[in-house]
Amino acid sequence: MVLVLAIGDLHIPHRAPDLPAKFKSMLVPGKIQHIICTGNLCIKEVHDYLKSLCPSLHITRGEYDEDARYPETKTLTIGQFKLGLCHGHQVVPWGDLDSLAMLQRQLDVDILVSGHTHQFKAYKHEAGVVINPGSATGAYSSITYDVNPSFVLMDIDSLRVVVYVYELIDGEVKVDKIDFKKTATATTHSAH
Amino acid sequence: MMIPDGIEDEDKWLTAGIAGLQQNAFYMHRALDTNNLKDALKYSAQMLSELRTSRLSPHKYYELYMRAFDELRKLEMFFREETKRGCSTIELYELVQHAGNILPRLYLLCTVGSVYIKSKEAPAKDVLKDLVEMCRGIQHPVRGLFLRSYLSQVTKDKLPDIGSEYEGDADTVMDALEFVLQNFTEMNKLWVRMQHQGPAREKDKREKERNELRDLVGKNLHVLSQIEGVDLEMYRDTVLPRVLEQVVNCKDELAQYYLMDCIIQVFPDEYHLQTLEILLSACPQLQPAVDIKTMLSRLMERLSNYAASSAEVLPEFFHVEAFAKLSNAIGQVIEAQVDMPIVGAVTLYSSLLTFSLHVHPDRLDYVDQILGACVGKLSGKGKLEDSKATKQIVTLLSAPLEKYNDIETVLKLSNYPRFMEYLDDGTNKVMANVIIQSILKNKTCISTADKVEALFELIKGLIKDLDENLDDEFDEEDFNEEQSSVARLIQMLYNDDPEEMLKIICTVKKHILSGGTKRLPFTVPPLIFNSLKLVRNLQGQDESVSGDESSANPKKLFQLLNQTIEALSTVPASELALRLYLQCAEAANDSDLEPVAYEFFTQAYILYEEEISDSKAQVTAIHLIIGTLQRMHIFGVENRDTLTHKATGYSAKLLKKPDQCRAVYACSHLFWVEDHENNKDGERVLFCLKRALRIANAAQQMANATRGSSGSVMLFIEILNKYLYFFEKGNSHITLDSIQGLIELITTEMQSETVTPDPAADAFFASTLRYIQFQKDKGGAVAEKYEPIK
Numbered sequence: 001m002v003l004v005l006a007i008g009d010l011h012i013p014h015r016a017p018d019l020p021a022k023f024k025s026m027l028v029p030g031k032i033q034h035i036i037c038t039g040n041l042c043i044k045e046v047h048d049y050l051k052s053l054c055p056s057l058h059i060t061r062g063e064y065d066e067d068a069r070y071p072e073t074k075t076l077t078i079g080q081f082k083l084g085l086c087h088g089h090q091v092v093p094w095g096d097l098d099s100l101a102m103l104q105r106q107l108d109v110d111i112l113v114s115g116h117t118h119q120f121k122a123y124k125h126e127a128g129v130v131i132n133p134g135s136a137t138g139a140y141s142s143i144t145y146d147v148n149p150s151f152v153l154m155d156i157d158s159l160r161v162v163v164y165v166y167e168l169i170d171g172e173v174k175v176d177k178i179d180f181k182k183t184a185t186a187t188t189h190s191a192h
Numbered sequence: 193m194m195i196p197d198g199i200e201d202e203d204k205w206l207t208a209g210i211a212g213l214q215q216n217a218f219y220m221h222r223a224l225d226t227n228n229l230k231d232a233l234k235y236s237a238q239m240l241s242e243l244r245t246s247r248l249s250p251h252k253y254y255e256l257y258m259r260a261f262d263e264l265r266k267l268e269m270f271f272r273e274e275t276k277r278g279c280s281t282i283e284l285y286e287l288v289q290h291a292g293n294i295l296p297r298l299y300l301l302c303t304v305g306s307v308y309i310k311s312k313e314a315p316a317k318d319v320l321k322d323l324v325e326m327c328r329g330i331q332h333p334v335r336g337l338f339l340r341s342y343l344s345q346v347t348k349d350k351l352p353d354i355g356s357e358y359e360g361d362a363d364t365v366m367d368a369l370e371f372v373l374q375n376f377t378e379m380n381k382l383w384v385r386m387q388h389q390g391p392a393r394e395k396d397k398r399e400k401e402r403n404e405l406r407d408l409v410g411k412n413l414h415v416l417s418q419i420e421g422v423d424l425e426m427y428r429d430t431v432l433p434r435v436l437e438q439v440v441n442c443k444d445e446l447a448q449y450y451l452m453d454c455i456i457q458v459f460p461d462e463y464h465l466q467t468l469e470i471l472l473s474a475c476p477q478l479q480p481a482v483d484i485k486t487m488l489s490r491l492m493e494r495l496s497n498y499a500a501s502s503a504e505v506l507p508e509f510f511h512v513e514a515f516a517k518l519s520n521a522i523g524q525v526i527e528a529q530v531d532m533p534i535v536g537a538v539t540l541y542s543s544l545l546t547f548s549l550h551v552h553p554d555r556l557d558y559v560d561q562i563l564g565a566c567v568g569k570l571s572g573k574g575k576l577e578d579s580k581a582t583k584q585i586v587t588l589l590s591a592p593l594e595k596y597n598d599i600e601t602v603l604k605l606s607n608y609p610r611f612m613e614y615l616d617d618g619t620n621k622v623m624a625n626v627i628i629q630s631i632l633k634n635k636t637c638i639s640t641a642d643k644v645e646a647l648f649e650l651i652k653g654l655i656k657d658l659d660e661n662l663d664d665e666f667d668e669e670d671f672n673e674e675q676s677s678v679a680r681l682i683q684m685l686y687n688d689d690p691e692e693m694l695k696i697i698c699t700v701k702k703h704i705l706s707g708g709t710k711r712l713p714f715t716v717p718p719l720i721f722n723s724l725k726l727v728r729n730l731q732g733q734d735e736s737v738s739g740d741e742s743s744a745n746p747k748k749l750f751q752l753l754n755q756t757i758e759a760l761s762t763v764p765a766s767e768l769a770l771r772l773y774l775q776c777a778e779a780a781n782d783s784d785l786e787p788v789a790y791e792f793f794t795q796a797y798i799l800y801e802e803e804i805s806d807s808k809a810q811v812t813a814i815h816l817i818i819g820t821l822q823r824m825h826i827f828g829v830e831n832r833d834t835l836t837h838k839a840t841g842y843s844a845k846l847l848k849k850p851d852q853c854r855a856v857y858a859c860s861h862l863f864w865v866e867d868h869e870n871n872k873d874g875e876r877v878l879f880c881l882k883r884a885l886r887i888a889n890a891a892q893q894m895a896n897a898t899r900g901s902s903g904s905v906m907l908f909i910e911i912l913n914k915y916l917y918f919f920e921k922g923n924s925h926i927t928l929d930s931i932q933g934l935i936e937l938i939t940t941e942m943q944s945e946t947v948t949p950d951p952a953a954d955a956f957f958a959s960t961l962r963y964i965q966f967q968k969d970k971g972g973a974v975a976e977k978y979e980p981i982k
Contacts, residue, residue, distance in 0.1 A: 011721075012680070013677075013679035013683070013714075013718060014679065014718055014721060016683060017632060017680035017683040017684060018680065021635075044672075045673070045676065063771060063816060064771065089815060090812075090815050092815060092818050092819045092822055092858045093819070093822050094819050094822075094823070098920075099917070101963075102913045102917065104959075105913065105959035106909075106910065106913075106956045108956060108958075108959055125966075126963075126969075127959060127962060127963060127966065140724060142724075142778035142779065142782075142820075143778075143823070
């Protein structure tokens, strides 16, 4: 059982002062094995904070990130899954699932995590899953109106991944979960 | 007088004294064992003669004294046995007075006196009175102090206190009090006398010795505090006035400071509260060199803690008007001590402020009063140089912030901003940061333009350069952190009401635009996004409703936004500005303001053409432009065509061929927008894709020419995927043949020997083929489309 935090588009301090208090109290060091971050932190302080939660931190570059050295895309293997990471402003049209699927094929990954739209999405297709963890601070987006703060926690266990999405709606944290199974050649979706 | 040898000699004398003492003690024990009273008295007197020495410092004398003390306990026990054996106490009392020298005589007398009192053969008060007067025979300070200390120690459990066995009709608490007070008074006199003995050049040595002895004097106050019968009334009417009388009259700086402090520490806070006036009235009568401010600070600290300990005691504070009294006392002290350094005055006010916050948290006027008095003391002095003073001022100013956790309360204090004028720039920044952190921590939302104005006044040390010559101490990391804090702060300035929010935005804009080029990249973005949020809130509001020029409407905001982003050109921060222009363009799009959106695009394009020359930056910028443009629905045909044409032009002119290729095929999406039917131009989509193909080919040829082998087929696979994308979306210009052709081209290339093997490309092609298969397996219309492929 490997816990992976998918988080991004915090836009601190340009669009938000800080993570919501309720999220901060949930994100405790030592519980998570990997953090994958879609980008747009934007400052070193946020990087340091995430690093303090978990030393295995993977970040791709968002267009407002202060540190220009983050890569455009990143891939990593966790358990039986290949994960791909990309901020998403490079994939036009923004938020278009078919275009994202193309990127997924290009990176040859089972799970593609990307952001930019600030809207949570978990989309499965025959070749895998596309996940957008949304904006952890609920930052303003030109693409999405009424952004609720959200992040995603993936529980990867050999051929199965459970995706938990945490959303802050009207001051309360709501959790939802989606199951994905991977077979040797293809993924199937099990309804829950 | 020998100085260096002096210490060695002292050790020698001490050793000799101890030896003498022990020897006589030995014989004394023998006498005790054989009930030989005469010998016991003889040897004990000899033993005590060692204490007649003048050669020892108090520290060393104490060692000798303690040994004598222990021996005298045994003697006392012997005396008690003797009285049981028939010797009357009075007889003993007389006998001991035959000792040759006065000091041993008095020690023995006190020892017998203890037995005497315990025997109750005489009233305690008579014995005590006798002893305390007899001790007057020793006027040598060190010897006298130790003697009286001995007297105090052996009698302290025998005082005629309320409920004690020694209380009688004649013996009362008052007698106990009299005794202790008299002993105290005499001891203080001896102690003070030490100051004036000996040559002037040994003053430091004397003061050191005096300090070693001070607890002997102070012990008396402790004894007083332990007397049960001393209630508040007695304390107020007898104890305190008598003690203060001695303290004031002795006119000795060392004694006054120590004893006042002793009084404060030893007696209960309750008493202090009720006798505040008496205590405070003594202060102006003390020697000018006495550190009254420390004393008062400690008193206020104690009282603050007392107030904090339980809510029930608070009414007492109000009743005795503690605040007024303390405030006056402080004012008087500061006025009287003209040379008091600033840090002293600030410390005093700081303690008073803490007191006020504990006891009268709701009285903001008290806080303001204290700040006003303190700032009054500072006026006319210009900016402070003393770092201790500035540190203390930061503590002073932080106290209300911490107590109220609410910047709005603090903003109501009229004297608060006046303080900042007296701080040097470094401290100004420190204070500004303290304020910002307080707001962020408490998540306080500041909701009116007036409060924002007041706040920015307070923190102006961080908003702009107060002093032109700052460059010497510039630390980039610190600066970045500071400015990030300011940026976060801007997020906390908010009001639901659009009119007020607009005012807030204007206020913030005014301040940050004078902040200098280093600050703008931090402060402009949050202001822009706050404004964009307001624009979004205003969307849907009918423009005709708010026809008034000054009211909040999107057009006005966009003007503001434009001006603000323009300021970034002074930095210059072109990449940031480009992003912000595009954000505004999207917002204008959503607000149905075509000219405004076009204007923003124009600005973005100008920046791209003129300012952004780094290849990597160009690639990102062009994707942002394409991504934004792709979402715009507001443009009419002409405007759209101009912007699209430019965008594809830029794409084709990127430096590296692969970048060109990718940007060009991204442009294909500009001609295919899902929302409106008329924006789907299949032909132009294909045109783009073909152009991308040509570029990919050119890239291959280049690789061939320069490296001898063709580069990877990755670009072709990407373009193939785009073909499939549009094919699926129903673009009739994308034919099955063209797709098939591409697939074959790629397959051939990959099998060719001249092509560099690329596992990533292989994987991509494989997954693409898998995708095609998936689509075929889906069934229905999709499968039909895909069936003919491969």
